[in-house]
Amino acid sequence: LLKQEPISVSSGSFWSGVAYFPKNKITSGTPIGYKFYVTNCTFGGWESGIENRVFNLPESDSTLVWKFFNDKNPLTELEEETPLVANEFMLYQNYPNPFNPATTINFSIAEKSNVQLRVFNLLGEVVKTLVNQNEEAGVHSITWNGLNETGAPVNSGIYLLRLEADSQIQMRKMILLK
Known part of the structure; x- marks a missing residue:
């Protein structure tokens, strides 16, 4: 803290x-x-x-x-917040970060494509799949409530957020504090 x-x-x-x-x-x-x-x-x-x-x-x-x-x-000394741009592939930093119990994740894709947005633990294991479907071009927003695939709350810690679409990949780090 x-x-x-x-x-x-x-x-x-x-x-x-x-x-x-x-x-x-x-x-x-x-x-x-x-x-x-x-x-x-x-x-x-x-x-x-x-x-x-x-x-x-x-x-x-x-x-x-x-x-x-x-x-x-x-x-x-901080730069302006990165604006959400609908015509590019981008995974934005979740907000709030650190979070408890939920966080909002924004991402944008330039064209309609199959999108996977997944949360991993530091062992590389999938904790939660947030998106796994075709998405239209544009800015998208999803909230993760800190639950895993079975609906159980995950532990405090560092998690990796991975966005994949059209052979492009971006990752961000998230911190859950309880």
């Missing part, structure tokens, strides 16, 4: 966050790469890579607390 602190200096941006790592997934001194996600933005979130850091976690705890100060306000 990440939040922007209300106090900042020099028009900067001060962020703090907390993350939990299961003890069987990480050992003390392991480099951890992480990204910040800001979800309360009208443009669908913000993501920026931060260099790898090494954290020494105590044996009794696997909760990481960090603070980050950026001397530039990230909200002034």
